[in-house]
Amino acid sequence: MNIIEINDLKKSYKEIEVVNVPELNISKGESFGLVGNNGAGKTTLFRMILDLIRPNNGMVKSNDVVVSENEEWKKYTGSYLDEGFLIDFLTPDEYFNFIANIHGLSKGDVESFLNSFEEVFNGEIRGVKKYIRDLSKGNQKKVGIAAALMIDPEIIVLDEPFANLDPTTQIRLKKRLLELKHEKQVTMLISSHDLNHVTEVCERIVVLEKGNIIHDIKTSENTLKELEEYFTV
Amino acid sequence: MIKWLIDHQWKETFRATRFNSSTGVNIVLGIFIFIMMAYLLLLGFFIDEILKNVFPDQDPFTVFNSFLFYYLGMDILMRFFLQDVPVLSITPYLHLPIKKGKMIHFMLSKSLVSFFNYLPLLIFIPFAIKVAPGTVGSNGALYWFLGVCGMILFSNFLAIHIKRQLAGNAKVVLIFALLLLSLAAADYFQLLNISQFASATFSAIAGNPLLLLVILGMIGLAYYINYNFLKRNAYLEEIQIGRKKNEYKELNTSFLDRYGKIGHFIALEMKLILRNKRPKSIFYLSVAFLLYGLIFYTNDIYLEGFGFLIFVGIFITGIFLSNYGQLLLSWHSSFFDKILSSNISARDYLESKMWLFVASSAIAFVLSIPYIYFGWKVVIINLACCLFNIGVNSFTILYFGLKNPKKVDLSKGAAFNYEGISATQFILVLPFLLGPILLAVPFMLFDIPWVGVGLLATMGIVGFILKDYWLQLLEKRYNNRKYIIASGFRQV
Numbered sequence: 014m015n016i017i018e019i020n021d022l023k024k025s026y027k028e029i030e031v032v033n034v035p036e037l038n039i040s041k042g043e044s045f046g047l048v049g050n051n052g053a054g055k056t057t058l059f060r061m062i063l064d065l066i067r068p069n070n071g072m073v074k075s076n077d078v079v080v081s082e083n084e085e086w087k088k089y090t091g092s093y094l095d096e097g098f099l100i101d102f103l104t105p106d107e108y109f110n111f112i113a114n115i116h117g118l119s120k121g122d123v124e125s126f127l128n129s130f131e132e133v134f135n136g137e138i139r140g141v142k143k144y145i146r147d148l149s150k151g152n153q154k155k156v157g158i159a160a161a162l163m164i165d166p167e168i169i170v171l172d173e174p175f176a177n178l179d180p181t182t183q184i185r186l187k188k189r190l191l192e193l194k195h196e197k198q199v200t201m202l203i204s205s206h207d208l209n210h211v212t213e214v215c216e217r218i219v220v221l222e223k224g225n226i227i228h229d230i231k232t233s234e235n236t237l238k239e240l241e242e243y244f245t246v
Numbered sequence: 247m248i249k250w251l252i253d254h255q256w257k258e259t260f261r262a263t264r265f266n267s268s269t270g271v272n273i274v275l276g277i278f279i280f281i282m283m284a285y286l287l288l289l290g291f292f293i294d295e296i297l298k299n300v301f302p303d304q305d306p307f308t309v310f311n312s313f314l315f316y317y318l319g320m321d322i323l324m325r326f327f328l329q330d331v332p333v334l335s336i337t338p339y340l341h342l343p344i345k346k347g348k349m350i351h352f353m354l355s356k357s358l359v360s361f362f363n364y365l366p367l368l369i370f371i372p373f374a375i376k377v378a379p380g381t382v383g384s385n386g387a388l389y390w391f392l393g394v395c396g397m398i399l400f401s402n403f404l405a406i407h408i409k410r411q412l413a414g415n416a417k418v419v420l421i422f423a424l425l426l427l428s429l430a431a432a433d434y435f436q437l438l439n440i441s442q443f444a445s446a447t448f449s450a451i452a453g454n455p456l457l458l459l460v461i462l463g464m465i466g467l468a469y470y471i472n473y474n475f476l477k478r479n480a481y482l483e484e485i486q487i488g489r490k491k492n493e494y495k496e497l498n499t500s501f502l503d504r505y506g507k508i509g510h511f512i513a514l515e516m517k518l519i520l521r522n523k524r525p526k527s528i529f530y531l532s533v534a535f536l537l538y539g540l541i542f543y544t545n546d547i548y549l550e551g552f553g554f555l556i557f558v559g560i561f562i563t564g565i566f567l568s569n570y571g572q573l574l575l576s577w578h579s580s581f582f583d584k585i586l587s588s589n590i591s592a593r594d595y596l597e598s599k600m601w602l603f604v605a606s607s608a609i610a611f612v613l614s615i616p617y618i619y620f621g622w623k624v625v626i627i628n629l630a631c632c633l634f635n636i637g638v639n640s641f642t643i644l645y646f647g648l649k650n651p652k653k654v655d656l657s658k659g660a661a662f663n664y665e666g667i668s669a670t671q672f673i674l675v676l677p678f679l680l681g682p683i684l685l686a687v688p689f690m691l692f693d694i695p696w697v698g699v700g701l702l703a704t705m706g707i708v709g710f711i712l713k714d715y716w717l718q719l720l721e722k723r724y725n726n727r728k729y730i731i732a733s734g735f736r737q738v
Contacts, residue, residue, distance in 0.1 A: 063587045067729040087589040097736065098584040100514065102521040102656065104494060114503075114510045116589050142494035144521065164589075 016041040016168060016200050017062065021071035024057055024224075031057050032224040034071075041167075042198035044190075046215030046232075048205060048240065054224040055204040056094060056172055062202065063092055063170060075168070088116070091166030093157035093174070101146035105138045105156045108145060109163065116164045123163065130159050133185050150177045158186070162193070169193070170202045175210050183210065190214050208244070212237045251352050283368060290372030307381035310373065311448040312441035314394070318401055319426045321366070325405035326419050329362050350476045354469065357406050363398055370394050378452070386452035393451035396461035403468035407475065495521065507590055511598035512605070518577055522656035525570065525577060532566035532606075536613055543620040552695040553683055555624060556702070559631030560682050562614050564639055566606045568678050571640070574599060574647025576654045579735040586732055592724045596644065596717055603640035604710075607632050630703035634682050637709030641716045642677065648723050653735050 019037040023030065032054040039045050047055050060066040062073050064080040072079050075086040092098070100108055113123040127139060137152055138159075145156060154177050161169060169190075175183045187210060193199040194214075205211040211218065212232055220228035220243060228243065230236055297306040370391065378387035412418050432438040451457045497520060499513035519525040539558050548554040570577075578585055585595065611632035617624045682702055689698030709716070 060583075063583075065583055065586055065729070065732055084589075084591055087587060090587070092587050094583065097581060098587070100581045100584065102518060103514075107517070111510060111514060112588070115507060144494065 014041050015039065016043075016076060017202075018074040018077075019062075019071070020074070022058075022061060022068050022073065023070040024054075024061060024066065024068050030224050032061065032068075034058065034224075034226060037219070037226065039200060039202065041200055042194070043217060044194050044201040044203070044215045046203050046205065046211040046218045047221060048208065048211060048218060049221035050244075052223075053221040055221055057224075058221070059092075059094060059170055059172055059202065059204065063090070063094075086168075089164075089167040090170065091161035091164050091168070092170040093154075093161040094170070094172040096153060096157075098157050098160075099145050099153060102144050104142065104144055105148070106140065108156060109160060112160045112163060118164065122165075126163050126165075127159070130162075130189075133159070133182055133189065135182070151179060151182070154178060155182065162189075166199065168200045168202070172204050173206065174203060175205055175207050187214055208237060208240050212240070248348070248352060251349070255356065283365075286365065286368035287372065290369035291376060293369065293373060294377045305381055307377055308445045308449065310377070311445035313444070314397070314448055315440055315444040316426070316430060317366075318397055319422075319429075321362070321398070321401045322405045322408070323419065323423055323426065325362055325401065326409055326422075329357075329360055329405060329409070331357075331406050331410050346477060347473075350473055353476070354403070354472055357402055358399075360402070363402055366398060367395075382449070382452040389455045389458060390448060390452040392455075392458055393448060393461055396458065396465060399465050400461065400468055403465065403472055407468065407472045410472075410475070497521075505601075507594050508598040508601060511590070511595065512602050515577075515598070515602050518656070519570070524654065524656055528569045529566070532569060532610070535565045536562055536610065538562055538565075539614065539617050539620075539624070543617060543624060549620065549623075552627070552686060552690050552698070555627045556631060556683050556686055556699070557679065559628040560635065560639075560679055563607045563610045563628060563632040564635040564678070566610065567603045567635055567640060567643060568675065570606075571599075571603060571643035571647055573651065573654060574644065575651040575731060577656070579651070579653040580656065582732050582735045586728060592721045592728075593717060596720050596724060599644060599647075600640055600713070600717065603643065604636050607635040607640070627699055630699045630706070631682065633706030633710075634702040635706070637706030637711075637713075638681075639678055641709065641713075641720070644716075644720055645723070648720065648727055648731075651731055651734070653737070 015038040017037075017039040019034050021036070022032060022034045024032040047058070049055050057066060061068050062075075062080070064073070064086075067081065072081070074080070075090065078085055080086050100111070103111065109123060109127060113120075127134075131139070133155055138148075138155060141148075145153060148156070154174070158171065158174055161171065174186060174190075178186065190201060190203075191214060194201060201215070203211060203215060216232050218228070218230050218232055218236060218240065219226055220230075220240070228239075230239065293310065294306040297304075297309045301309050374387050374391040374394075378390050382390060429438065429440060433440045451461075497517055499516060502509035502513045505512070519529050538561055542548040542554050542558050575582065611628055614628050615625060617628065685701060685705075686695065686698030689695055689701070
C-alpha cells in the first residue's frame with residue numbers, strides 16, 4: 014500500500030524547473046532516501062510533500078488524501094527540515110511541551126519518549142535554562158528531530174538529519190531510525206549528502222538531479238559503490 | 247584596509263532589509279523626517295523671539311545657554327533609547343591579519359555618522375548666526391558654536407559607552423532620568439544653580455577659545471575609555487556584540503491549559519511578547535499609553551464633547567491590538583513552516599490570534615476603569631470602544647494582517663524599526679482610528695451622541711456574535727495565501 018503518492022508534480026521558479034516528478038510512490042513502512050547535489054530540488058520536494066509550497070502542477074497524496082486539501086496528514090507526520098521549524102525563544106522543554114500539547118500527547122508519553130532520547134541529547138537539552146536560539150547548531154538540530162519523532166508519527170520527513178551532528182550522535186540517531194523502521198514500520202523520507210548513512214538507513218535510494226529522478230534503486234551491497242560512481246564526475 | 251571596512255559597512259547598510267521595504271513607506275518616512283527637520287530649523291531661527299517672550303528682561307543668549315546642560319542630559323537620555331551602539335560585526339574579521347585597534351577606531355568613528363549628531367545643528371547653527379554675535383561678537387559666536395559641537399560629540403561617545411556597558415538596562419535609564427528631574431527641581435527651588443553654571447560656562451567659552459581645549463580633552467577621554475574597553479574585550483565570547491544571550495525567565499501559563507490548543511497558542515504568544523525585544527517594547531508602549539487619557543480627561547473642553555473621548559477610548563483599548571496585530575503573522579515568520587506542518591488547523595490558529603486581541607482589549611478596558619474619577623461618561627465610552635475593538639477592529643486587523651506580511655527580526659528594538667511594515671499598515675491605522683469617530687459624528691451633529699456610542703457598542707457585540715462567520719472567511723483567505731506568505735518568510 015502506498016502511503017505517499019506523487020503525481021505529475023512540478024515546481025518552477027521564473028521558468029527554471031526545480032522539481033519535475035511524474036510519478037513517485039512510497040509504500041508504508043518504506044525507508045526512502047533522497048540524494049542529490051545542492052540545488053537538485055530535494056528540499057523543495059520535501060516542502061511540497063509537507064504542503065509548505067504550492068506546486069505549479071500535480072499533487073501529493075498522503076494516505077490517499079491530497080495534502081493541500083485536507084490537514085489530516087499533520088496528525089501522523091513528523092518533520093524537521095530546517096531552523097524554520099524551531100520556535101527559538103522557547104527553551105527546549107517548553108518547545109517539546111508545546112508540540113506535545115498541539116498533538117494531544119500525555120505528559121507521561123512525552124516524558125518517556127524524551128528519556129529514551131537522552132543518549133542523543135547527551136545532557137545538553139533537557140532542563141537547560143536556555144532559549145533554543147542560544148543553543149549550538151547541533152543541539153538545535155537535536156531538538157528539531159526529537160520534536161518530529163516525539164509525536165509517534167507514521168511518516169517522518171527529515172532534511173539532512175546527520176549534518177551538523179557529532180559522530181557519536183550521528184551513530185545513535187541512525188540506530189534510533191533503524192529501530193523505528195523495524196519495530197514500528199514507520200515510513201521515512203530522509204535526504205542526505207552522506208551516502209554512507211543514507212544507504213545504511215534506507216532501503217530505497219532516489220537520486221535527484223535538476224529536479225528529475227535519474228536513479229531509483231533498491232539498496233544492496235553495491236548501492237554505495239554505484240552512488241559513489243555516479244557522484245564522481 | 248579601512249577602504250574595505252567602509253565598503254563592507256556601506257553594503258551592510260544598503261543591503262539591510264529596511265532599505266528594501268516598499269517605496270510607499272520610504273516616502274512617508276521621508277516626509278516625516280523632512281517635516282521634523284523643518285520644525286527644528288524654524289525653531290533655531292525664532293528661538294530668540296520665544297525666549298524674549300518668556301523671559302522678557304533677560305538676554306536670550308544667556309537664557310539659551312542656561313538650558314544647555316539639561317539639553318546635554320536629555321541628549322544622552324535620548325541617545326540611550328534611540329541611538330544604536332555602533333557595531334562592526336567584528337567576528338568575521340578577527341581571524342584576519344588586521345590590527346584590532348584599527349577596527350575599533352573604525353567602529354567608533356562610525357558612530358559619528360549617527361543623525362543624532364547632526365539634528366541639533368539645525369537649531370544651533372541658526373542660533374550661532376542670528377543671536378550669538380549680538381552678545382559675544384562673531385568670533386565669540388564661532389567659539390561658542392565649536393563648544394556646543396564639542397558637547398554633542400562628548401555626549402555621543404559617553405552615551406554609546408554607557409549603553410554598551412549597561413546593554414540597554416532600562417532601570418539605569420530610569421534612575422538617570424529621575425536624577426535629571428531632581429536636579430531640575432533643585433534648580434527650580436534654587437537649591438542648586440545648574441542653569442547659571444551652564445550659562446556661565448558657555449559664556450566663558452565664547453570669551454576664551456582656550457577653554458575649547460578642555461572640551462577637546464573631555465571628548466578625547468570619552469573616546470579613549472570607549473577604545474580601551476573595546477580593545478580589552480575584543481574576544482568572541484566577551485564582546486557579544488549584536489546578539490546577547492538573555493537569561494531564561496520562567497513564565498507560568500498553566501492557567502491557559504484548560505483552553506486546549508488555542509490556550510497553548512496564546513501562551514506561546516505571551517512568551518513571544520515577553521522574551522523578544524521588539525514585541526516587548528510594543529507591549530510596554532501599550533501599557534504606557536493607558537495614561538494617554540490623562541491628557542484629554544483633565545481638560546473640560548474634551549470632556550464635554552464626544553469625538554475626542556471616542557478617539558481616546560479606541561486608542562487606549564486598542565493600541566496593543568493595532569500595534570501588535572498589524573504584524574500578525576510576521577511575528578511567527580521565523581517558525582512559520584512549523585506552524586504550517588504542525589497539527590493545528592488554520593481555524594484554531596486564527597482563533598487564538600483573535601482571542602489574544604479580545605483579551606488585550608478587555609484587559610486594557612479593565613485597567614482603564616479608574617478613569618471613573620473623571621466621571622461615568624468616560625468609562626461608558628471606553629466600554630463601547632472596547633466592544634468595538636473586540637467585535638470589529640480585531641477582525642479588520644486579522645483580515646489585513648493576512649495581506650502581505652513580511653519577515654521581521656524579533657530581536658531588534660521597536661524604535662524607528664520599520665521592518666515588516668508596508669503601506670498596508672499605514673493605511674490600516676486610518677479606518678482603525680477614524681472609523682469609529684466617523685460612525686459617531688452624524689449622531690453628534692444631531693445632538694444625540696449617546697446613540698452613536700450605543701451604535702459602536704452594538705456593532706461590536708454583533709460583530710463578536712458573528713465571529714464564526716468572520717473566522718470562516720479569514721480561514722479561506724489564510725488557506726489561499728499561506729504558500730505566498732511562507733515563501734516570503736523563507737527569504738532571508
